[in-house]
Amino acid sequence: MQKFLFDLNRDRAVQQEFRADRPAVLNRYDLSAEERGALETGDIGLIYVLGVNGQLLMHYAALLGMPWADYIAAMRAGVSRHGPVRAGVYAMTTGVDEKVANV
Amino acid sequence: MSLVFAGICSHAPGITGRTHLADPLITKEFHDAYRGMGEELAAVKPDALIVVAAEHFGNFFMNNMPSFAVGMADSYQGPIEDPQWLGIPRTTIPGDAPLSLRLIREMMQTVDLAYAEEWKFDHGIMVPLSFLTPRYDLPVIPMNINCQGPPLAPLHRAWALGEALRRAVDSVPERIAVVGTGGISHWPATPDSGKVNEEWDREFLRRWQANNKPAMLSYTDEATYRDAGQGGFEIRTFISVAAAARGRGQVQFYRPIPIFAVGCTVATMSIEA
Structure with a gap:
């Protein structure tokens, strides 16, 4: 999942292809059904909980x-729905109702 | 001696991308301090600027992650992010491949480096350049310390990198400026974005200003993660600059600006033999 986001974030050709045909691009990566579903639908909250590095995810959200x-709200909603972040170093340390920077 | 300038600064994308959500007066004070650093840098007439950065998967990934990398190209492109999101237009930044090669060769005497003839700049370098060299007319040599994908190089190796950098800079006739960019404490790109441990930041800056090597190297990644977030791993870039400059630091600006997701920092360091 992170490899896909790395390729997507830095390569405009991959971005164009992804816009045109998401499944075709995702077929090239080794993804679980949950990961694939989250990427196909742009489910930022679930991708966050699955443990994608925040910097990869932030660029994807911007894209x-x-x-x-x-x-920010999508990540909080993801934790509310799916529980704590499962991997990596980008865990949430504040409460689900907190608005740290007023957003 | 050809190191002519040393400084550190923040690079969070909000600094240029979310100004519309921030207090305009505080933003202006910070941006003015940042541009002031650029004027100081220009005043010493450097031939090249080395940016010691902590990039975020613009180029380096966990399939083949170097602890330390140095750019060796005649030009670079950036930003990789959506220019509108970042508030910085896409541009080409001049490099200096022959100078990179000389510096890399000397640094390799004591530190193992990766080199990269292709390098796309992300916000980690573009935000600093947008203030320091806004016309993109000074050759830039990017350096990267992996601060994103653990395991990370220990802090004493970041110090050793800075020492190697200084030795390399001293070995070339060009006038070189060095700027380290990173966060101090911050929890970027998480729902915690905006959280800053100001006390921790101020203590780190005290150690950095005093160039207190044992105190700077005494942090463990476990403690940094707990007290300063994953963004705190980027103190490596500031430590490298202290090792290169050998001087004392002066903080021109420090203030947590939550919507920018970091304790916004602009500081310079004197250069000692």
């Missing part, structure tokens, strides 16, 4: 055109 407040 999807998500405003900052929506992106």
Whole structure:
């Protein structure tokens, strides 16, 4: 999942292909059904909980055109729905109702 | 001696991308301090600027992650992010491959480096350049310390990298400026974004200003993660600059600006023999 986001975030050709045909691009990566579903639907909250490095995810959210407040809210909603972050060093340390920077 | 300038600064994407959500007066004070550092840098007429950065998967990934990398190209492109999101237009930044090669060869005497003839700049370098060299007319040599994908090089190796950098810079006739960019404490790209441990930051800056090597190297990654977030791993870039400059630091600006997700920092260090 992180490898896909790495390729997508830095390569405009992959971005164009992804916009045109998401499944075709995702077929090239070794993804579980849950991971694939989250990427196909742009489910930022679930991708966050699955443990994607926040820097990869932030760039992806920007690529999807998500405003900052929506992106933060989507991650909080993901934790509410799916539980704590499962891997990596980008765990949430604040409460689900906190608004740290007023967003 | 050809190191002519040393400084450190923040690079969070909000600094340029989310100004519309921030207090305009505080933003102006910070941006003015940042541009002031650029004027100081220009005043010493460097031939090249080395940016000691902590990139975020613009180029390096866990399939083949170097602890330390140095750019060796005649030009670089950036930002990789959506220019509108970052608030910085896409541009080409001049490099200096022959100078990179000379510096890399000397650094390799004591530190193992990766080199990269292709390098796309992300916000970690573009945000600093947008203030320091806004016309993108000074050759830049990017250096990277992996601060994103653990395991990370220990802090004493970041110090050794800075020492190697200084020795290399002293070995070339060009006038070189060095700027380290990173966070101090911060929890970027998480729902905690905006959280800053100001006390921890101020203590780190005290150690950095005093160039207190044992105190700077005494942090463990476990304690840093707990007290300063994963963004705190980027103190490596500031430590390298202290090792290279050998001087005393002066903080021009420090203030947590939550919507920028970091304790915004602009500081310079004197250069000692």
